[in-house]
Structures are given as C-alpha cells and as structure tokens.
Amino acid sequence: PEAIVVSELANRMAERVGDVVKSLMQMGMMVTQNQTIDADTAELIIEEFGHTVNRVSDADVEQVINEVQDKAEDLQPRPPVITIMGHVDHGKTSLLDAIRNAKVVAGEAGGITQHIGAYQVVTDTGAVLSFLDTPGHAAFTSMRSRGAQVTDIVVLVVAADDAVMPQTVEAINHAKAAKVPMIVAINKIDKPGANPDKVRTDLLQHEVIVEKMSGEVQDVEVSAINGDGLDDLLEAIALQSELLELKANPNRAAQGAVIEAQLDVGRGPVATVLIQNGTLRQGDIFVVGEQYGKVRALINDKGERIKEAGPSVPVEVLGLNGTPEAGDVLNVTSTEAQAREIAEYRSKAAKDKRAAAGAATTLEQLMANA
Numbered sequence: 001p002e003a004i005v006v007s008e009l010a011n012r013m014a015e016r017v018g019d020v021v022k023s024l025m026q027m028g029m030m031v032t033q034n035q036t037i038d039a040d041t042a043e044l045i046i047e048e049f050g051h052t053v054n055r056v057s058d059a060d061v062e063q064v065i066n067e068v069q070d071k072a073e074d075l076q077p078r079p080p081v082i083t084i085m086g087h088v089d090h091g092k093t094s095l096l097d098a099i100r101n102a103k104v105v106a107g108e109a110g111g112i113t114q115h116i117g118a119y120q121v122v123t124d125t126g127a128v129l130s131f132l133d134t135p136g137h138a139a140f141t142s143m144r145s146r147g148a149q150v151t152d153i154v155v156l157v158v159a160a161d162d163a164v165m166p167q168t169v170e171a172i173n174h175a176k177a178a179k180v181p182m183i184v185a186i187n188k189i190d191k192p193g194a195n196p197d198k199v200r201t202d203l204l205q206h207e208v209i210v211e212k213m214s215g216e217v218q219d220v221e222v223s224a225i226n227g228d229g230l231d232d233l234l235e236a237i238a239l240q241s242e243l244l245e246l247k248a249n250p251n252r253a254a255q256g257a258v259i260e261a262q263l264d265v266g267r268g269p270v271a272t273v274l275i276q277n278g279t280l281r282q283g284d285i286f287v288v289g290e291q292y293g294k295v296r297a298l299i300n301d302k303g304e305r306i307k308e309a310g311p312s313v314p315v316e317v318l319g320l321n322g323t324p325e326a327g328d329v330l331n332v333t334s335t336e337a338q339a340r341e342i343a344e345y346r347s348k349a350a351k352d353k354r355a356a357a358g359a360a361t362t363l364e365q366l367m368a369n370a
C-alpha cells in the first residue's frame, strides 16, 4: 500500500509539520515527523487541513501519456530521424561532419565518440534530416541500443578497409531488434586497401543482403574524407524515408525521448530530448521519467536558444527539478501538480521495486548462509 513520510505530507500541503504531528496525535497516532503513515491516514489528515486529495495511480499515468489520440487529419509529414551506427573508428562522426560541414571529430578526446550527438541538417535539396551519432566503442552498448530505439532509419557505417567487426554485428542486431530499416554506408573507399565487396559478402553472414547482392538493403560507397558518394547516401535516405511516410501531429502536447542528460554546473540538470510528437515550448510543464519541470529554455544543436521544438527535433531542455535517465519519456502535462504527482509516483514505484529486489537478495543470502 501507498505511504508517505509525515514531514513530506506537511511539505506538500504547505502546513507546519508540528501541526500535522499534533493532528495525528489527536487521532491517536503517536508518530514523529520522520515516520511513515499509510495513504488512508494521510487522506484523513489532508481533509482535516481542508485540502483536496489527489492520488495518482498507474491508470492516471497511462492516461496522461496517451491523453491525445491523434486523428489522421491532424498528422503532418515530419523529418526522418537517422541514427549512425557501426564499429569504432569506421568513420561515423566523420561522415556526419562531411554531411553537416562541421568538425566534431577534431574536438573529440582521442578521436573517440563517447556520447550520442544529435543534429539537424538541411540538405541542398531542402530536405530536413535529424541525425543521431552513436559511439562505436564496445563499452557503449546501451547508447547504441537507445539510438536504434528512437530512430526511423539506421545508417550502418562499415569501413571498406576493415569490413564487418563486432560492433558492426551488434549494430545490425540493435536495428533488427528495433525493427528499423537499415542503409549500409561502405566508408573509406578512398583508402588504397579498400575492398567494398568484402564488406558486402561479410554482411551476408549476418543476413544483411544489400542491393548489389540482389537484396533489399540499400548500399552506398562513400568517403567521408573526400566527399565521394555523400549525395548518393542522402538520396538513399530520402528514398527510405519516403517509403516510411513519417508523420506526427505538431499541434498537441509534446512527447519526446531523452537521448542523454547530465547535471551541468552552471545550468543545472540538462536533458537532450528528441521530440517525437507535438511541439515543446518555453514555459511548458512536463514530467520526464521520475523528474518534472517547466521549460526554462530550449537550445538547438547549434547552441542557439529557440522558442519551440516540433516533431523530430533534438533539443536541450533546461528547467528540470532533477536529472532524468537517458531513455526516459518526456510528456507535457496541463498542471505542475500533475507533473509532480506522476514523477513522485514513479519515483516511489521504482524505490519499492528496488527495495523488493533488495529484500529478495537478502532472503536468498540468508537461505544460502543457513
């Protein structure tokens, strides 16, 4: 059953904790401010103090999240989200740098990507594309998995001078698990030892049959260094996204996925969120995983402050009460009380789950030691 610490209850009602303790005593309950009371007792106290009871349940949480069911006529085309994946050093960031005309690789420690980069690109043909760059190093499996889960298309980068490697295979498996279509970018074809056909043959062993091998997966030969094949890659992406007919409703409360989040010394908790539906605006109230907040500022991938972020836009969100977890879902709510209640409800549910798991282990240990 639900329960709450006395001081917390007083806090939430904005009443003095001493008064709450006194009330409890009058009801025959001898508790200190640090003790827990059950939900029914709390409800009595809340009414006693003239407040209204607002208990959150799983069903309420579900309701907030699925509040708006989009009608077909409300849906509008949205940009594709493309996640770049592949083995370490196969040239993922370089490829994105070439597409974006940027120099991210040059600024990376040891030339190794250690987080998910999120960027929006407008191509020469006017197409808007959202890209996620993932790390290839073996240690970052969960980031790759997350990248595959929030994307529409995976671009699998394989270096032609190195062929299929362990994290190439891992990326293929993430894309398959997430049921996301793949495009193979055979990179570094400028290198003397490049053997793109070896890449194609290697991929057969992992049930990736590219077009040149009479399969259905688009394959493009590229060089991030001299720019060869980049237009072909963008064309392949355009073709694939056309097939997907991607749509969203920009005119609704925003929903998004946390790509990454950290506690910034100067700015407080900051989350990079990929908006999946609706439009997030400055001043919006939201719940995100076990945290909640009010959008204080939105910052795009170029470091500029923006007023709103629509479907498929990656954006930094400021104004959180705490740091959410990567992978958490953000939902805009109508009131701050609702956002806080859902966040607290989730936080408590997670705590209970951890406590239950902890108790189980202790019991097991006791049995083992007996």
Ligand code: GTP
Pocket: 086, 087, 088, 089, 090, 091, 092, 093, 094, 095, 105, 111, 112, 113, 114, 134, 135, 136, 137, 187, 188, 189, 190, 191, 222, 223, 224, 225, 226
């Ligand atoms: P991680 O993020 O650490 O997994 O690496 P990455 O896949 O992002 O590779 P990155 O773009 O950092 O490139 C690794 C190295 O390969 C760098 O030294 C690049 O200059 C080089 N490189 C990338 N693409 C090409 C290419 O097309 N041709 C040649 N010759 N070198 C390339």
Ligand code: MG
Pocket: 092, 093, 094, 112, 113, 133, 134, 135, 136
């Ligand atoms: Mg990289």
